[in-house]
Amino acid sequence: MTRPSQLLHPPHPPVPTLPAATVLLLRDGAQGVEVLMTRRSPRASFAPGAYVFPGGGIDALDASPETHAAADRRPAQDDLHLTQAIAAIRESFEELGILLARHADGPRKGGMADAHDIAAIDRHQPFAAQCQARGLRLAADSVYLLAHWTGDRDLPRRFEVPFLVARMPEGQTPVADEAEQFEPVWVRPADALARHEAGQFFMIYPTIRTLQRLAKFVSTQAVLDAVAHEQPLWVSCPRAGLLGGKEARYMEDESPFGELALVCPDGQIVHPLDWQAERPVPLLRNVQRLTAPNPGVMTGPGTNSYLVGDPATGFIAIDPGPADAEHLDKLWRAAGGDIRMIVCTHSHPDHSPGSKPLQALCVQAGKAQPPILGLPSAPTARVASAFTPDRALQDNELLTLSGQAPEGKITHTLQVIHTPGHAANHLCLLLQEDGLLFSGDHILNGSTTVIDPPDGNMADYLDSLDRLDAACAEHGVEFILPAHGYVLGGPVNGARSAIAKLKAHRLAREAKVLAAMQALPDGNMDDWVQHAYDDVPPRMWPVAQRSLLAHVERIRAQQPGNN
Numbered sequence: 001m002t003r004p005s006q007l008l009h010p011p012h013p014p015v016p017t018l019p020a021a022t023v024l025l026l027r028d029g030a031q032g033v034e035v036l037m038t039r040r041s042p043r044a045s046f047a048p049g050a051y052v053f054p055g056g057g058i059d060a061l062d063a064s065p066e067t068h069a070a071a072d073r074r075p076a077q078d079d080l081h082l083t084q085a086i087a088a089i090r091e092s093f094e095e096l097g098i099l100l101a102r103h104a105d106g107p108r109k110g111g112m113a114d115a116h117d118i119a120a121i122d123r124h125q126p127f128a129a130q131c132q133a134r135g136l137r138l139a140a141d142s143v144y145l146l147a148h149w150t151g152d153r154d155l156p157r158r159f160e161v162p163f164l165v166a167r168m169p170e171g172q173t174p175v176a177d178e179a180e181q182f183e184p185v186w187v188r189p190a191d192a193l194a195r196h197e198a199g200q201f202f203m204i205y206p207t208i209r210t211l212q213r214l215a216k217f218v219s220t221q222a223v224l225d226a227v228a229h230e231q232p233l234w235v236s237c238p239r240a241g242l243l244g245g246k247e248a249r250y251m252e253d254e255s256p257f258g259e260l261a262l263v264c265p266d267g268q269i270v271h272p273l274d275w276q277a278e279r280p281v282p283l284l285r286n287v288q289r290l291t292a293p294n295p296g297v298m299t300g301p302g303t304n305s306y307l308v309g310d311p312a313t314g315f316i317a318i319d320p321g322p323a324d325a326e327h328l329d330k331l332w333r334a335a336g337g338d339i340r341m342i343v344c345t346h347s348h349p350d351h352s353p354g355s356k357p358l359q360a361l362c363v364q365a366g367k368a369q370p371p372i373l374g375l376p377s378a379p380t381a382r383v384a385s386a387f388t389p390d391r392a393l394q395d396n397e398l399l400t401l402s403g404q405a406p407e408g409k410i411t412h413t414l415q416v417i418h419t420p421g422h423a424a425n426h427l428c429l430l431l432q433e434d435g436l437l438f439s440g441d442h443i444l445n446g447s448t449t450v451i452d453p454p455d456g457n458m459a460d461y462l463d464s465l466d467r468l469d470a471a472c473a474e475h476g477v478e479f480i481l482p483a484h485g486y487v488l489g490g491p492v493n494g495a496r497s498a499i500a501k502l503k504a505h506r507l508a509r510e511a512k513v514l515a516a517m518q519a520l521p522d523g524n525m526d527d528w529v530q531h532a533y534d535d536v537p538p539r540m541w542p543v544a545q546r547s548l549l550a551h552v553e554r555i556r557a558q559q560p561g562n563n
Contacts, residue, residue: 022055023088071138150237153267189215261490292321312403320354345440347387378424421461445485451550458550
């Protein structure tokens with residue numbers, strides 16, 4: 001876990017959340033799924049004027065044993081989910097006059113409530129008791145959990161909200177209460193999103209993201225089938241940063257989320273997410289990132305050079321990048337000229353060539369010569385990746401900076417972890433005091449690294465992932481700082497989760513490679529790549545063929561007689 005002393009921003013604990021529930025009422029229209037939405041009052045304390053799904057706060061009566069006894073439930077529907085479903089049913093009635101209830105007995109036993117029932121129930125009086133008096137049972141068993149949202153950490157009012165889903169009862173017509181809600185409208189998710197983009201249909205972030213996912217379903221039944229397992233399709237508490245000077249919010253599966261969790265753990269909206277090569281980006285008090293001006297297909301926004309340390313301890317430069325004089329000068333200046341070590345995670349030409357010019361820059365300024373550390377390139381490396389460090393690092397070696405700061409002695413310790421796979425001489429660095437993993441090219445954000453035989457080896461790569469997972473478990477690592485892309489991880493979706501997803505992705509790809517080889521036993525690499533990488537643009541197939549070859553080599557090595 002990151003030391004509080006290294007955080008950039010003072011603590012600002014988010015306000016506590018309030019329980020609420022909302023429901024997406026669905027029907028099938030001529031062009032696909034439609035959802036019922038309504039406009040909030042312009043005087044509402046939360047999201048005034050926004051188009052939303054009906055819902056609101058959970059009342060004490062929603063959770064009472066008497067109300068639970070008045071509702072039908074599924075066997076797997078626990079008490080909490082039943083309470084949430086009841087709250088959503090009540091709110092949809094109070095706000096829009098939609099009644100998800102069915103007759104308990106009599107000639108209409110099992111039939112859904114109709115206009116006569118709706119007219120007989122007062123929206124302003126206790127809801128469940130009135131339903132019981134008319135012989136109606138709340139149809140909570142027809143309300144399913146779609147997603148779970150927690151209000152962003154920066155908001156002055158935050159809600160804990162299950163987004164539920166149910167089929168709209170036939171024969172009922174929504175009528176807004178004209179107090180909290182106005183203008184009920186049936187709309188296709190794609191149309192609502194288009195109208196929002198045009199500035200005609202204001203919606204808040206969770207509504208937008210929910211509609212984006214809902215738009216992928218072809219029918220109401222498809223949605224209900226997807227949620228029948230009683231688990232939400234996603235759970236999110238978004239984070240916000242600054243992009244182009246404006247607020248931009250992200251969910252856990254989006255690239256900037258981990259970086260925002262590291263830099264602004266309490267949700268402060270202060271961190272710029274724009275990629276630039278002009279100035280270093282502080283991530284912690286003891287970690288800076290300067291991205292080299294070498295963006296491209298293989299490098300993403302550019303190669304990330306990192307500085308670990310502070311003025312009291314001096315700095316370790318990780319991956320100085322290409323031999324770009326301006327980039328190296330900025331890196332040197334960001335360290336105040338006090339670079340104690342230069343470490344290259346591996347010898348590829350976008351990582352190591354800047355090491356000697358950076359070293360020379362330090363010497364020219366009258367500083368002690370910082371050693372260039374790493375592992376020498378193997379004979380299998382390409383010519384452009386030839387590299388010989390001043391000293392070869394040992395697996396599990398510790399690189400330590402220490403000094404005296406106003407608050408006392410301070411130490412930064414990097415553990416060396418040999419991780420062959422992407423390159424034979426690849427290594428990662430684990431900052432033990434703050435639980436950070438500098439992953440080089442072994443783990444990237446936004447793409448998967450290329451495994452290029454013979455210097456790259458898929459079996460070694462997967463074994464190295466297992467080793468990193470064990471190291472992260474041992475040291476409580478939450479965040480991964482890659483050589484390309486934003487920081488990965490966070491307190492919930494931490495480093496180990498990112499590693500597990502990456503390994504699962506690699507093994508799923510290998511299964512597709514094996515299936516292609518079995519379907520086309522006489523095929524070649526050109527044939528197999530079309531099947532195994534059919535989700536990758538054809539322009540990327542020549543690059544994908546290198547990793548395909550690595551998978552083929554691993555598959556063949558596992559076959560009987562090849563061990």
